[in-house]
Amino acid sequence: MKQSAWSMIALVASREIRTRIYSKVFVLTSGLFVLAIVGGGAFFHFFAPDGQNEQTVGVTSEVAAIAPTLETVGDGMDASITTREVSRDDGESQVADGDLDALIDGPLPNVEVVVDDELDSTLRTVITTVVQQEALGEQISALGGDPAEVAQQVAGAEPDVISLDGGEDRDPAQIIAGFVSGILIFIALMGGGQRVAQGVVEEKASRVVELLLATMRPWQLMAGKVLGNIVVGVLEVGIIAAAAVGTAWGFDLLDTSSLAVGTVALWVLVWFLVGFVMYALVLASLAALVSRQEDVGSVISPVIGIMMVPYVIGVSIAPWDPESTLVEVLSYIPFCSPFIMPIRIALGTASTPEVLVSIGFSVVLIPLLIWLAGRIYSGAILRTGARVSLRQALKSDT
Amino acid sequence: MSDSLSGMPRLDVDSLSKSYGTVQALTDTTFSVDPGEVFGFVGSNGSGKTTTMRIILGVLTADGGEVRWDGQPVDPAVRRRIGYMPEERGLYPKMKVGDQLTYLARLYGLSSADAKDAMTRWTERLGVAERTGDEVQKLSLGNQQRVQLAAALTHSPDLLVLDEPFSGLDPVAVEVMSEVLNEESARGAPVLFSSHQLDLVERLCDRVGIIKNGRMVAVGTLDELRRTDKPQWIVDGPPDDGWLSGVERARLVSREDTRSVVEVDAEGDEQAVLEAALRVGHVREFSPSRPSLADLYRHVVSTEDSEDEGGDR
Numbered sequence: 001m002k003q004s005a006w007s008m009i010a011l012v013a014s015r016e017i018r019t020r021i022y023s024k025v026f027v028l029t030s031g032l033f034v035l036a037i038v039g040g041g042a043f044f045h046f047f048a049p050d051g052q053n054e055q056t057v058g059v060t061s062e063v064a065a066i067a068p069t070l071e072t073v074g075d076g077m078d079a080s081i082t083t084r085e086v087s088r089d090d091g092e093s094q095v096a097d098g099d100l101d102a103l104i105d106g107p108l109p110n111v112e113v114v115v116d117d118e119l120d121s122t123l124r125t126v127i128t129t130v131v132q133q134e135a136l137g138e139q140i141s142a143l144g145g146d147p148a149e150v151a152q153q154v155a156g157a158e159p160d161v162i163s164l165d166g167g168e169d170r171d172p173a174q175i176i177a178g179f180v181s182g183i184l185i186f187i188a189l190m191g192g193g194q195r196v197a198q199g200v201v202e203e204k205a206s207r208v209v210e211l212l213l214a215t216m217r218p219w220q221l222m223a224g225k226v227l228g229n230i231v232v233g234v235l236e237v238g239i240i241a242a243a244a245v246g247t248a249w250g251f252d253l254l255d256t257s258s259l260a261v262g263t264v265a266l267w268v269l270v271w272f273l274v275g276f277v278m279y280a281l282v283l284a285s286l287a288a289l290v291s292r293q294e295d296v297g298s299v300i301s302p303v304i305g306i307m308m309v310p311y312v313i314g315v316s317i318a319p320w321d322p323e324s325t326l327v328e329v330l331s332y333i334p335f336c337s338p339f340i341m342p343i344r345i346a347l348g349t350a351s352t353p354e355v356l357v358s359i360g361f362s363v364v365l366i367p368l369l370i371w372l373a374g375r376i377y378s379g380a381i382l383r384t385g386a387r388v389s390l391r392q393a394l395k396s397d398t
Numbered sequence: 399m400s401d402s403l404s405g406m407p408r409l410d411v412d413s414l415s416k417s418y419g420t421v422q423a424l425t426d427t428t429f430s431v432d433p434g435e436v437f438g439f440v441g442s443n444g445s446g447k448t449t450t451m452r453i454i455l456g457v458l459t460a461d462g463g464e465v466r467w468d469g470q471p472v473d474p475a476v477r478r479r480i481g482y483m484p485e486e487r488g489l490y491p492k493m494k495v496g497d498q499l500t501y502l503a504r505l506y507g508l509s510s511a512d513a514k515d516a517m518t519r520w521t522e523r524l525g526v527a528e529r530t531g532d533e534v535q536k537l538s539l540g541n542q543q544r545v546q547l548a549a550a551l552t553h554s555p556d557l558l559v560l561d562e563p564f565s566g567l568d569p570v571a572v573e574v575m576s577e578v579l580n581e582e583s584a585r586g587a588p589v590l591f592s593s594h595q596l597d598l599v600e601r602l603c604d605r606v607g608i609i610k611n612g613r614m615v616a617v618g619t620l621d622e623l624r625r626t627d628k629p630q631w632i633v634d635g636p637p638d639d640g641w642l643s644g645v646e647r648a649r650l651v652s653r654e655d656t657r658s659v660v661e662v663d664a665e666g667d668e669q670a671v672l673e674a675a676l677r678v679g680h681v682r683e684f685s686p687s688r689p690s691l692a693d694l695y696r697h698v699v700s701t702e703d704s705e706d707e708g709g710d711r
Contacts, residue, residue, distance in 0.1 A: 008505065011501070011504055011505055015501055019493070202490070202491075203490075206488055206489060206490060206491055207484060207486040207487065207488035208488035208489055208490055210452075210455075210457055210482075210484040210486070210488050211482065211484060211488045211489075211502065211549065212505065213457055214455045214456065214457060214477060214478075214480065214482050215477075215478055215502075216505065382457060382458070384486070
């Protein structure tokens with residue numbers, strides 16, 4: 001009949017997990033999040049003005065020679081140009097039908113472009129560039145030069161950009177990922193932390209804690225509650241992160257981006273875990289001080305306030321200026337780092353050693369937190385009635 | 399009853415003391431509950447019953463003294479063999495009755511299957527089987543109490559500690575609860591319960607302990623409690639007050655019509671009382687007074703009432 005501490009903790013944790021994941025709220029919120037993410041991805045995929053401008057261009061035999069150049073230059077201007085050789089008459093009817101965006105007819109370099117209504121501005125630039133080059137080439141040849149050599153020289157002439165800010169061009173996908181990571185971690189830590197606090201008070205208010213503590217030690221009960229809620233939280237964040245990664249891959253949203261969305265999602269999970277362990281311990285012990293659900297707010301609000309600071313700095317400064325000193329310093333400080341470091345990671349401004357050092361700072365603190373939270377919780381959980389002060393809880397011997 | 403089950407462990411509560419700040423909640427509280435015995439724990443609100451029970455359960459730590467089971471100090475392993483019903487009922491309001499009882503049984507060490515069996519057995523026995531799928535908060539208070547008792551019994555405890563198990567129960571539920579307590583004690587488990595319903599305690603208990611301001615003021619069987627230095631006798635016959643005036647070592651305690659209650663100084667002194675009564679006429683009844691527990695309780699508790707104010711513990 002004797003049970004180990006671990007089996008008691010496991011029983012408590014599994015009750016927490018079952019109670020939560022079978023609840024309508026959990027299924028509903030997780031479902032809504034996933035739906036919103038997939039829906040948003042689908043919207044971008046199908047409706048958003050695509051960065052890739054796709055044009056189909058017909059070329060007559062007279063100008064067929066410039067077809068490959070058109071495609072190459074188009075690529076350089078974010079326009080994907082497909083060419084096909086057609087006769088003038090067929091081409092015109094296809095333009096009228098909308099099968100072709102434009103028809104180009106010779107002679108070079110003074111080509112005619114036939115369009116249904118208007119010539120797409122990008123396409124106009126591409127065609128202009130190509131025919132101008134043709135004209136230039138002809139002139140160079142006429143003057144006795146080698147057009148290919150000139151072209152090479154011209155291509156080599158490029159400005160060197162020196163940025164005084166040192167800033168590199170931020171990829172919009174990275175900014176969005178940083179922003180979303182910050183918000184996701186905040187929502188998950190806030191929600192999970194409050195659930196832990198309410199769960200502790202629920203047991204205290206309903207006095208079921210007295211029955212529970214006849215079978216186990218207070219620290220086992222607290223450990224089980226925190227552990228169970230960690231599993232639930234990781235599951236929640238994991239579902240959302242997986243939906244985000246799946247959506248990004250499934251809809252090819254990140255084709256041209258330098259964002260490693262899988263790695264970022266994994267780090268978000270790790271940082272959520274680190275943050276949740278710390279905040280859950282603090283909130284569980286503070287919640288044990290009060291006996292009624294109405295009082296939970298007053299006792300945990302200082303902690304919620306502390307959570308707001310790094311969160312606000314994180315989402316309002318970090319995505320736009322991840323190298324700000326404030327952001328970098330806060331990304332190392334325990335209790336702040338879970339909100340900020342994931343944003344830096346998403347933006348690609350945190351190196352792996354930096355991240356590991358920051359995690360180390362937090363992890364070192366956890367044993368101390370466990371000890372302190374355990375003492376406060378044990379000292380306060382059976383004292384019903386008026387709010388127990390921290391000092392009373394720490395002094396208590398029961 | 400205790401003799402036939404003397405091989406089983408008994409509970410000893412030995413010289414417990416506990417104070418909350420400046421309030422002394424328990425002072426040298428001592429009693430024991432034998433195997434198979436139903437022990438009634440009575441005392442006014444704040445007299446120390448709940449504190450004593452919480453110390454037995456290890457939910458509170460005593461400042462001094464010891465609780466022993468089978469002669470050994472109670473440790474966590476023993477505590478898990480106790481069936482406990484706390485004074486403030488404690489169940490998860492939003493958890494289903496069946497899930498809740500199964501969970502608690504598992505905390506007491508039952509396997510998943512055994513826990514489910516025990517839950518089914520006890521909800522049937524206590525008449526709440528059809529409510530196992532409902533949340534606890536949807537049950538009436540009486541039914542919640544039955545569930546609470548089931549929670550104390552699913553792990554077949556070796557000892558029952560029940561704080562006010564009868565409060566708020568309807569007469570049918572009182573009967574069910576009484577039967578269960580008798581069955582559990584017949585199984586050999588010491589049963590300790592507190593109650594303000596003294597008639598119930600008188601009917602159910604083998605022994606009674608009266609606690610007052612943290613001190614046990616009387617412990618024993620009802621007959622032992624009735625046995626006092628100055629016996630009281632009931633005399634039905636003499637029509638007026640004057641008949642006792644010549645008798646030494648005897649005082650009239652109360653009189654109602656022809657029925658008088660007389661206290662004598664010692665065993666044997668009642669013979670003179672009877673003679674005096676016969677002298678003035680017919681005596682229809684002459685018997686030792688057997689005060690009810692309520693009478694005894696009132697007597698014990700009122701004796702020192704003027705000297706103290708009970709702390710609310």
